[in-house]
Amino acid sequence: MAAEKHASVHWEGAGKTGKGQVSTETGALKDYPYGFASRFEDDKRGTNPEEIVGAAHAACFTMAFAFALEREGLAATKIDTRAAVRLAKDGDGFKIDRIALELDASVPNLDEARFQQIAAAAKAGCPLSKALASVPEITLKATLAG
Template identity: 65%
Template structure:
């Protein structure tokens, strides 16, 4: 069993408050976030959706590479982008869409096998499973030559 931990410290009230996110590995150490970095264009901090996008892209990419390896194909290069859309939902918000975009160089694989492995990685990566309540998770997979 594997357990990973992050923590948040928040000070202040609502929109005027400011938080700091830290991870046990210190990849993030008191990294700022708040209303401005989540709902406005403040680039001085991060936000939960950006972190979720990074986590999903990382998880999916590893799942894809491992699935290729299991099927006998080496991955030369794999690049994934994830976009997480936060939609208004009554008085609150909901994650309405996650778009995964994969570009990969995988020698000796044909398009059909590439697409099948990409689809299975999207379905089987732990974060995709954890995010099953998101109404739409799309995948655009491009095999590079």
């Protein structure tokens, strides 16, 4: 099975003063604004590529974790995942040098050691983790709620 998803961007203007709009085929993002201020400054009126990568990675990892639990005959009552994607200066440009995933999950009948194993395997096996393998540091802090 193969799935292909689509997204598009429209941009007008120069790098620092220009404006763009991001759209996805599902309509989850439709002409959603982004630009220099929402990427490099604290402008909350738009998104940025790192925020979108973080959301995608958190969503992918969470689903991989849920499937891994299911293979063990388990189901979570809740899974909450956050991703922090750091964009750092790299010579004349920039690079993503760290992604920190934080997982909080409630999983009945699962001990801490097995929980950590399943979470680590889900992180390693998630398609977005694989696609982002060039990021020097991808961390996971996994907390099992009682």
